[in-house]
Amino acid sequence: MTERSLVLVKPDGYARGLTGEVLRRVEAKGYTLAALQVLTPGRELLAQHYAEHEGKPFYEPLVEFMSSGPVTAVVIEGERCIEGFRALAGATDPTTAAPGTIRGDLGRDWGEKVQKNIVHGSDSPESADREIGLWFPNL
């Protein structure tokens, strides 16, 4: 089942020069890149992107962090790539994310800094459709 998913290399990953490493892992897995752009997202886009988290204590710092600098937004494509990329990314908390995963290998922030976990990946086909529409309205 060929799917598309939205992947973001977050500001921490971008600033650390890890965009290439993330894309290398995506391509090594066998997924292809359908679209890619570098941008500093505005609060409006992020509010829509993170709508499910509105009202949670970490929402405001998350939006602040995500709008703090460039991110690389990528639409990836491949067999079951939504679940597959989530597996490549690893658990939300980089400290406990399994070695071998992007977050487990490359991240170490935790607690209130857990937002610095390098990547975002859509968590379901519905999320992927919605998020791709937000970040790539012309796709």
Ligand code: DAT
């Ligand atoms: P994921 O990015 O693994 O899908 P999520 O959708 O639950 O995780 O949360 C979105 C981001 O918000 C996550 O990448 C990091 C941040 N976050 C999640 N839970 C948090 C918490 N308890 N405290 C601080 N930041 C949190």
Ligand code: MG
């Ligand atoms: Mg999520």
